[in-house]
Amino acid sequence: MLSTAIAMALAQHAVPATPTDEIENEILVMAERLRSIEVNVGRGPDGNWHCSLSASSGSEIIDSRLCRTTTGCVREHGDDRTAIEDCVRTHRSRTLDDFRRQLREERS
Structure with a gap:
């Protein structure tokens, strides 16, 4: 019973997530x-x-971009698996940055 009361008290004082926190999640x-x-x-x-x-x-947009990016990396680097993985990793970061920007625009 006491643990329920404590949990309810903590829930009342919990700080709501900011839009920025939600986007980062x-x-x-x-x-x-x-x-x-x-x-x-x-x-x-x-x-x-x-x-x-x-x-x-x-996300259809992310899926499409992932395919285009990976295909481009394969075309550029041929059979060099390490170079392909590095290329995809670099583009994945850019894709996530674009996704972050899109979410911010949608929620502002």
Whole structure:
């Protein structure tokens, strides 16, 4: 009973999350999603590049950008896996920065 009263008292004094905190939490969630997604890029017999994702990030825009970015990195670096991973990592940071900007614009 006492623990319930303490929990209720703490809840009443909890500081509500600011919009900036909420945005940063969403960025952290999106970053974690992006880290868990595997991207497969290949070239068909027709010479066209194809991309597939092991899962969705939850955003069609982010998914599309992830495929375009990874395909571009593969085209640029060929079979150099380390260079491709570095390229994707750099672009992922930019993608998250753009996502952060988009969230701020939507909520202002």
